[in-house]
Amino acid sequence: MSYPTKLLGDGEVIEDEMRPHWKSLLVPIVLTIAAVVASSYLVGRLDASAFQGAIRTAVIVVAVIVVLVWAVKPFLDWLTTQYVFTNRRIIVRSGLLSRSGRDMPLSRVNNVTFDKSVMDRILNCGKLTVESAAENGTLVIDNVPNVESIQREVYRLYEEDDARRRGAGPMQRPSDGT
DSSP states (O other): OOOOGGGSOTTOOEEEEEOOOGGGGHHHHHHHHHHHHHHHHHHHHSOSSHHHHHHHHHHHHHHHHHHIIIIIHHHHHHHTOEEEEESSEEEEEEOSSSOEEEEEEGGGEEEEEEEOOHHHHHHTEEEEEEEESSTTOEEEEEEEETHHHHHHHHHHHHHHHHHHHTTSOOOOOOOTTO
């Protein structure tokens, strides 16, 4: 699912677009496996009596609820969350039925930092924090893949946007051959 270009401004171009890192899905996957294994074991241990049939049904219902709440919902949240970096702003959108979003113009960016735990270092992701002087001045984006590269990219985009606004035109990107 890519960000609709009709929602971009004149001259605005998508530079990078991504979903949260797949790390967001680790807990839902483990919980789904645990719910299936535990409910299968419990259902298999019960015999066919009427009383235990009711318990069997209850175990299955609880397992389905656990999977829906702690696995399907987080998966849908991951699937419907977008991080978009354009040549003019940073866009974060999430939600399936009710959508929420936040944009931060690059012209307002003051500082961009990242945090990586030990597990984030292993999985190559982290938390990106973009600060601005605006009233709601901090944009925190969790589970960003390649967070260090994205931090550098935001600074590059900021400098190009600043040069564009000053009338100097876009800065030249270094060629791959140098």
